[in-house]
Amino acid sequence: MVDISRYRADDRSAIEAMQRRAFGDARTEALQARWSWLYESNPQLAGGAPFIWVARVDGQVAGLFATIPVRLSVFGTEIDANWGSDVLVAPEQQGKGFGDALFRAWDSGTGAAIGLSLTDASHRLFQKLKWPYIGTLPRFAKPLSPGAITKFTRTERPLLERMALGWRRRGHASRRAAGTMERITRFDDRATRLWERVAPTFAFAARRDATYLNWRYADAPGAPYLAALLVQGGEAAGLVVYRHVDEDAGRATILVDFLADPSATDVMATMLAWVEGEARAKNADVLRAFASHAQFQAALRDAGLDDRPSTLRFVAKVNGCALPPDYYASTDRWHVTRGDSDGDR
Ligand SMILES: CC(C)(COP(=O)(O)OP(=O)(O)OC[C@H]1O[C@@H](n2cnc3c(N)ncnc32)[C@H](O)[C@@H]1OP(=O)(O)O)[C@@H](O)C(=O)NCCC(=O)NCCS
Numbered sequence: 001m002v003d004i005s006r007y008r009a010d011d012r013s014a015i016e017a018m019q020r021r022a023f024g025d026a027r028t029e030a031l032q033a034r035w036s037w038l039y040e041s042n043p044q045l046a047g048g049a050p051f052i053w054v055a056r057v058d059g060q061v062a063g064l065f066a067t068i069p070v071r072l073s074v075f076g077t078e079i080d081a082n083w084g085s086d087v088l089v090a091p092e093q094q095g096k097g098f099g100d101a102l103f104r105a106w107d108s109g110t111g112a113a114i115g116l117s118l119t120d121a122s123h124r125l126f127q128k129l130k131w132p133y134i135g136t137l138p139r140f141a142k143p144l145s146p147g148a149i150t151k152f153t154r155t156e157r158p159l160l161e162r163m164a165l166g167w168r169r170r171g172h173a174s175r176r177a178a179g180t181m182e183r184i185t186r187f188d189d190r191a192t193r194l195w196e197r198v199a200p201t202f203a204f205a206a207r208r209d210a211t212y213l214n215w216r217y218a219d220a221p222g223a224p225y226l227a228a229l230l231v232q233g234g235e236a237a238g239l240v241v242y243r244h245v246d247e248d249a250g251r252a253t254i255l256v257d258f259l260a261d262p263s264a265t266d267v268m269a270t271m272l273a274w275v276e277g278e279a280r281a282k283n284a285d286v287l288r289a290f291a292s293h294a295q296f297q298a299a300l301r302d303a304g305l306d307d308r309p310s311t312l313r314f315v316a317k318v319n320g321c322a323l324p325p326d327y328y329a330s331t332d333r334w335h336v337t338r339g340d341s342d343g344d345r
């Protein structure tokens with residue numbers, strides 16, 4: 001008999017023991033180090049219980065589904081949503097329907113069940129449940145050092161297409177927005193007002209107000225993130241969040257999050273040029289970004305980032321508001337980035 005109920009604080013040690021058996025010590029310690037921040041200090045909880053569902057057998061913890069609550073904007077209508085984050089069924093209990101029951105509990109407990117960066121097993125389970133599968137989150141990269149060209153970004157784009165893109169990029173190169181880039185360590189009301197202005201244009205976007213952005217980036221464990229605003233006349237026309245990371249193949253600068261009016265191509269061009277300058281100042285070999293929105297993708301391509309294969313699978317089931325019949329057919333107006341959910345660890 002599968003028993004699913006909400007998490008209680010005294011479940012935590014049993015969950016940690018189960019994670020150690022399934023994932024080993026190093027990964028469990030990394031997961032546990034983020035636990036309080038991610039699930040218990042999330043500003044969306046407003047003092048309520050964490051959105052974690054626990055499967056029990058004879059009262060013993062046999063699985064968990066931990067989710068991150070956010071507000072989701074669907075063409076300006078805000079609903080509650082939860083990113084599915086840490087999912088685990090105890091190894092000896094797998095294949096008995098616990099995963100299925102946990103995913104259904106999540107779905108019925110939220111206005112939108114959304115997931116990014118799925119494993120093969122959970123992807124298969126989503127297919128079995130017949131949830132809308134959105135595809136992978138498009139990835140883009142620009143090599144910045146000569147050695148990086150072969151290491152990071154062997155392009156599959158045909159020569160003629162590359163030449164046409166090169167001409168288009170040159171045409172765009174001079175378009176820069178007015179205003180100045182301002183480095184920030186915390187977000188303020190300017191970010192919230194930017195979000196309020198641009199949110200209605202998105203078919204799908206997690207609310208990126210100052211409260212969310214400060215929790216997600218400024219207060220994240222280890223705080224590896226850097227951020228800046230493009231300020232015009234005292235207001236934020238755009239924001240960027242990025243980090244530098246040393247990988248096996250070299251140093252990468254990752255554009256983790258960004259926000260702007262998608263039609264303001266000069267704003268995106270200015271912010272992307274600035275982040276590239278930051279990357280070059282740190283001797284990064286590659287600049288990398290992820291974007292689902294068609295206009296943001298165009299801005300990335302214009303800034304010299306090429307389409308790269310992506311493995312970040314994305315699923316979304318929006319229950320909490322009326323949707324147009326073709327809602328899932330295109331993500332051209334969905335704003336999803338690397339910083340959504342908790343994939344950027
Ligand atoms: C993903 C997971 C939670 C599924 O839990 P579960 O209790 O084993 O799943 P269920 O018994 O409810 O199985 C339901 C369906 O999931 C899919 N599935 C489950 N385990 C799978 C596996 N190892 N490989 C491929 N598909 C799998 C199958 O479609 C299965 O349906 P079927 O049995 O009719 O073929 C579990 O496999 C797990 O903990 N995996 C390790 C951690 C992980 O991958 N987490 C997901 C992070 S996104």
